Structures are given as C-alpha cells and as structure tokens.
Amino acid sequence: MPAGVSNEQRVDTRALVSMSFDRTVIGALRGSGQVDSFTVRSSIAESPTALGATATNPLRPSSLLLIDALSDSTTLRVVSRPPLANECDRPEVSAMQLARELLVRIPDGVVEGSQWRDSTVTLVCRNGVPLTVYTTTRSTLTKFSRETLVVTRDVRTTVEGKGGTAFRAFEVVGTGSGSHRVEIATLTGILEKLQGTSTLSLQLVERIPPGTPRSQQVLQKVEIRAERMR
DSSP states (O other): OOTTOOSOOOEEEEEEEEEEEEEOTTSOEEEEEEEEEEEEEETTSSSOEETTOOSSSOOOTTOEEEEEEEEOSSOEEEEESSOOSOOTTOHHHHHHHHHHTTOOOOOTTOOTTOEEEEEEEEEEEETTEEEEEEEEEEEEEEEEOSSEEEEEEEEEEEEEEEEEOSSSEEEEEEEEEEEEEEEEETTTOOEEEEEEEEEEEEEEEEEOTTSOOEEEEEEEEEEEEEEOOO
C-alpha cells in the first residue's frame, strides 16, 4: 500500500433499480427495467465514480443500464440489454448484481418452514484476473401469510482465480459466508425489504520471477440493504 494509505477502505455502492414484470401462464415473472444513478464512493478515492464515468469523462449520474429479468420456481436471471461484449472490470456488472439481489426464487409447493438450496457458478473478472465464484444458498421460509413471505438465507462462497502474465502472475483464493432476511409481497412476488451481512476472506499471491512470491490477505465485510420505494 502507498505510504499514508489506511489499511481499511470503506466503499458505498448505491443505485435505484426499477423493474416491471408480467406474470406468465406458468406463474413465472418476466420483466425489464433499468439501474439508475449507480454510484460507488470509496474512502480511498478523491471523488465518486458513476456508471459510464472514466478519468477523462465527467460523472454522469443520469446514466442508465437497461436490464431484462426472469424469475420462476427454478431460475433467476438478470442480463443487460444489449448484452455486454466484455464483462471484465465493467461497472455495469456490479450494477446488474444489485438488481439480481432483488430477485428471490420461491419453489412451488412451499409451506412455512420449508427449506431449499441453490448453487451457482459465476465467472467474473477483477483487475484483469478471471475469477470463478461458487455460491451455495440455503433458504428457509420462516413466515407465510396472505400479505408477506419472509425468507432467511444462509450463503456460502468460494473464490478461485489465476491470471496475469509470465512476468507477473496472480493467484486468488477465498471463502466467505453471510446471512440475509428478505420480505416479499405474497400476491405480487415483489421484494419489499432486504437486509444482510457477509464476510469474505481473500488471499492474493503475486509472483514476479525470479523474486520471492508476495502475499496479501484481505477481509471484506459487506452490509446490504434494499427497500421498495413507493
């Protein structure tokens, strides 16, 4: 780390997500929408960055990311419209992830106390290093009324990645866990409130031949909050 830079960095990511859904004949929700006013504020940066902003391009808080979404009893999917040609180090990927957090899969035939498990494998890219993220989510329907569904989620994450060049190679491994509480409107299936925390421990190894490999460990703590705006 450069001299004078704190070992702790705080990052605040915000966005306004708007989605409109139609229910299909099989009960699935298919819709489209946008992520608006996506901003990232960092304690280590001199100024916030916004979707579409670069070092030479002024902030554009009104930039929009158009998205398409699908949610049914077996599938959750959020994609940009049009699809991104390259997702490596793109702020649009983080914006899509915020929208993805607002969709919750509820299997058919569940009752209060029911549990189910979801497993996903996601390919992401950070600083030019491709990473594979394995996520397992165990969900429990803790409340089922005519007005509200309450789902608690236990999330486990594993990260693996290698990249760089023969002259400077990187290897990343990590594990994490977290818990979420989600409130959903029973009649519409739309998320009303989401609160959760998680931690992710990452180990980074940098190899620059013929020197000795250098390692760095990072502990990431995340707090997520989302609320429906009426």
